[in-house]
Amino acid sequence: MRSVIILGSSGSIGTQALDVIRANPRRFDVVGLAVGSNRALLEAQAAEFGVEHTAVGIEEAAQLVRDVDADVVLNGITGSVGLGPTLAALERGTTLALANKESLIVGGDLVTRLAKPGQIVPVDSEHSAIAQALRSGTDDEVRRLVLTASGGPFRGRRRDELTAVTPAEALAHPTWDMGLVVTTNSATLVNKGLEVIEAHLLFDVDYDRIDVVVHPQSIVHSMVEFVDGSTIAQASPPDMRLPISLGLDWPNRVAAVGAPIDWTRAQEWTFEPLDGEAFPAVALAKQVGRAGGEYPAVFNAANEEAVTAFHAGRIGFLDIVDTVRDVVEHHEASDARLTVESLAEAERAARRAAEARIAGIARA
Structure with a gap:
């Protein structure tokens, strides 16, 4: 039986992970749960799964990882705030089932230097697919x-x-x-x-x-x-429970977590x-990735600010990526070695720069 800590247990990844565990009670044991703010759901989940160790908030989630023994930590937190818990899991030596892509992207070398070979198991469906396919060669x-x-x-x-x-x-x-x-x-x-x-x-x-x-x-x-x-x-x-189940018990497969393709039915894949030109974000991300250092953190933080502004009606849809590009191109990166603190400062600078550009668009 594998012991599991679930970070972000109130979110989409966390609740689906609990669906997998609920269906396989002899295979997984939940020993820790953490949420951002939803105490009511956390208490209900803890009661159902008999979990004694819980946390509310990011810093508390990271401390939970440090304090509780587990075979696997599933990081299902949204956003770069998940970096602290990611680092805590890697420092602890625990297998990290990573759905919180932002912590890897923002952390970059901080994360990869700390991770032992095979310690990070991807939960994003695309990266889980690649991990599975890579076993062929x-x-x-x-x-x-x-x-x-x-x-x-x-x-x-x-x-x-x-x-x-x-x-x-x-x-x-x-x-x-x-x-x-x-x-x-x-x-x-x-x-x-x-x-x-x-x-x-x-x-x-x-x-x-x-x-x-x-x-x-x-x-x-x-x-x-x-x-x-x-x-x-x-x-x-498309069912996230499949990559989640692989993340929880990699490289072993968990039976019946999702329905297979119906090969008796005619279908078309294109x-x-x-x-x-219409969607320049991928090319921009490659540019940012090649630059490395704090640039991915700047990219991610500027995007979060722009998305918030878009949903508040302050900017248009195309302004999202245009804002990110502008912030990235004008950011002056430090030559110092990356630290959690330097990344946090880079993110703050990116958010200020994004907000300044957004305010200019809103006034125009």
Whole structure:
């Protein structure tokens, strides 16, 4: 039986993880739960699963990880605030099932230097798919990684057709049910840009060997192309419980966590090139990833501010990525070694810069 701490247990990833554990009570034992603020749900979850160790808040979640013995920590927190708990899990030597991509992207070398080989198990469906496909060959046999993107609610639209997009339209994702920020990031494809950086950090593959292809059915979750011309793809109906279950018990598979593809039914899977003019976030993310250092933190923080402003009606949809680009291009990075404190200061500077640009747009 594997003992598990779930951070962000009130969110989408956390509640689905508890669904997996609820269905497999002899395989998993929940020993810790943490939420951002939802005490009522936390208490109900703790009562159901018999959990004695709970926490409310980010610092408390990190301390919970330090204090409680566990085989696996599932970090399902949203945003770069998850960096502290990520570092705490790695320092503890615990397997980290990582759904909080922002902590890896923002932390960069801080995280990768601390992680032991195999200690981080990706929970994002795309990176879980790549991890599964990579088992088909050796590192030197990999030609490239191909991340799939649904294309979001605006797939096929030209850039000039995105000017009047509303927040409600941006939240109408055709496949996944996610929170406000992640859903909006999927509409701008910022989320896919973040996933490109995540793939580079997780699998140590150069950015020029990481591609994105649009696959609106969201059945093929990502692919690995090998040097002999073969491509290994992981395919399943869109259900996050599958990659979550792998994160909890990697590399073992948990039976019946999701329905398989119905091969008796006719179906069509399509793949389209990414329109980089309408959706420039992926190219910008590669630029940021290559720059490294604190730039991914700046990218992420500026985006969070811009997404908030968009939903408040202060800027338009296209202004989100334009704001991020402007902040990144004008940021003056420090030459000092990365620390948690220096990253936090870079994020604060990025948020101030983003807010200044947003205020200028709102006045115009």
